[in-house]
Amino acid sequence: MIETIVFDVGETITRDDRYWASWADWLDIPRHTLSALVGAVVAQGRDNADALRLARPGIDVAAEYHAREAAGRGEHLDESDLYDDVRPALSSLRDLGTRVIIAGNQTSRAGELLRGLDLPADLVVTSGEWGVAKPQPEFFQRVLEVAQAAPRRTLYVGDHPVNDTFPAKAAGLRTAHIRRGPWGHLWADDPKVMEASDWRIDSLTQLTTLIEG
Structure with missing residues (x-):
């Protein structure tokens, strides 16, 4: 589970x-x-x-x-930058009692902006705030610390094989590769990605069915 x-x-x-x-x-x-x-x-x-x-x-x-x-032309994030399935998917997962964390390779400023969007997540953190970035194993050690669950009961969802799928798998986590963005589409059918992915998804809303199953 x-x-x-x-x-x-x-x-x-x-x-x-x-x-x-x-x-x-x-x-x-x-x-x-x-x-x-x-x-x-x-x-x-x-x-x-x-x-x-x-x-x-x-x-x-x-x-x-x-x-x-x-120059006042730095990072910016608002609701329009979110994929449409983000809020409904994260909300549904939390309703099921799943702990939801957002943790990626972003700057400290991006972390502030993401938290300002008030997403339905238990924790939002970035590599800039942790001082360690994917695909380093230390990043996924930090992920497991905040996950508050065993590796096999923790799922990492991402689009990038080298930064997400492969190192998360190596750390003992379950993995879901999402066919989204250039990396997600380009590498979706790569045999190594398919082998390293416990699940392959096209939308975050599919995760609810996976959890319920």
Whole structure:
């Protein structure tokens, strides 16, 4: 029986559309160009920040991030950034008595913004706040600490095989790979992803049926 479900953030809970569009606008390049570069690095299994480095060779991503924040053009999240199934799915899971946690590779600022949305979750935390990021094993050790459940009774849901599915499985957690966003769609039918996933889903609302079953 699954007692705790932990959710990734980008392309699991939130759309990344605004994130990449804001970077394209900041770097003064067409949004479609940056979107295509993101797709290219995804297909190559590279870090998504490499798309920014391709767009602007030599860019200091951290310095540009802080420059955006200082200019009032930094991170932003509101209700429109959530996938439509997030609130109903999380609410239904909590009604079933499931502990709901959101924990992904995001900045501390993103954690503040997510908590400001008052999502139906018991805990919202980010890698920036923990000081450790996926796919490091220490991240999933922290996940198990806050899950308050045994590894086999804890389910991690995410779209990215390297950051979510594989390391969560290696940590002993149950896994659900969601076909959502570029990573989720590209790797959904990969044999290694299929083998590492206890479940494969297209919507978060499917989790309620899994828990009830």
